[in-house]
Amino acid sequence: MSSKVSLAECVDYEPERVLAAVRQSLEPLGGIGAFVGRGQRVLLQVNLISGRPPEDAVCTHPTVVRAVCRLVREVGGVPAVGGSAGGSAYRRTSSVLRVSGIADAAAQEGAEVLNYDESEGRDVPASGALMESLHIAGPVLETDVLITLPKMKTHTLTLLTGAVKNHLGTLPGPRKAELHRRFPDPERFGEALLDVYLARRPHLAIMDAIEGMDGDGPTAGRVRHVGLVAASADGVALDTAMCAACGLDARWVPTLVAARRREVGVASLDDVEVVGVPLENARRRIRPFAYPSTYRLMAHSWFPSLVRQLFAKHVGGSPKPYIIADRCNGCQTCVKSCPAQTIAVVAKKAHIEQRQCISCFCCHEVCPEQAVGIRVPLMWRRMRV
Secondary structure, three states: OOEEEEEEEOOOOOHHHHHHHHHHHHHHHOOHHHOOOOOOEEEEEEOOOOOOOHHHOOOOOHHHHHHHHHHHHHOOOEEEEEEOOOOHHHOOHHHHHHHOOHHHHHHHOOOEEEEHHHOOEEEEEOOOOOOOEEEEEHHHHHOOEEEEEOEEEEEOOOEEEOOOHHHHHHOOOOHHHHHHHHOOOHHHHHHHHHHHHHHOOOOEEEEEEEEEEEOOOOOOOEEEEEEEEEEEOOHHHHHHHHHHHHOOOHHHOHHHHHHHHHOOOOOOHHHEEEEEOOHHHHHHHOOOOOOOOOOOHHHOOOOOHHHHHHHHHHHHOOOEEEEOOOOOOOOOHHHHHOOOOOEEEEOOEEEEOHHHOOOOOHHHHHOOOOOEEEEOOHHHHHOOO
């Protein structure tokens, strides 16, 4: 079995150039009409991790959202744009939609904007790998066609934020934090993310890889020019191909490890058919992405969990978030986003109780002031991938 991944070049976010690149990326897949019929409701699932402007390369770029909305309308579909932001246990989603420019982009194309935190969700059966059921946002379950619009970024916990992980945003409000709390280990969290992805598998994935992020993504890394729009009906294959294009080893991405084990999609590059921009051309042009500072040899899935725990306890510890006091304004974003409830504001500054910290790095992701750093022990820094 093979899956097709289509790559199209796009040098910047000029609207007409983005529209042409998205259209070009879909042509080898049969065009948008192969996925959307006249009168069908189409939901675009965007990346809404944090309220940052488009140039920060944190959320799906609004120009990509506009382009997909326009193509959906061209074939008679009815587009809507939705998501649930990181840390949205206290309803950050409306602010993130506004600050990211996504709400305006959707409105300009006449698309409804859906805040999953304000909608009715319901429990649906899960694949059973870790959970028997999942609480998914109602709009995700009710739409005729689901298109996911991920952003190409590294991630401090899962190495890659891509098409599979983007579906964490289909869990409304505190459900995302609950998943982190229940499954803090990267491998088990990867399995849980795959369960979420399969609960309402997207019909199409279109990745915004014009500007991506490497290093300590998904919000505090370095903006990297990639110059691609990528599309596939198989989100697993899309993530696999984009790892190869950007110099990340897909064998170390927990969601893709889980997909290979469970035979979900195509997670082997040998079975991915890349069309459009040749993969080797992309590899030569894109300087390999820097790995997150948290990602080192002892984090890899082939080390038994007990070995990793003993190493962390007796040899070098493990990466932990810490508060950069002179940046912290005491806004409590991290407090309200912490799955383990280990953060409190003391003397107008956030404080992390390290003994209870599960190293999910949610605080690092959502801090609007980038006042949460990551302390990496010396042994981890020496054991580079």
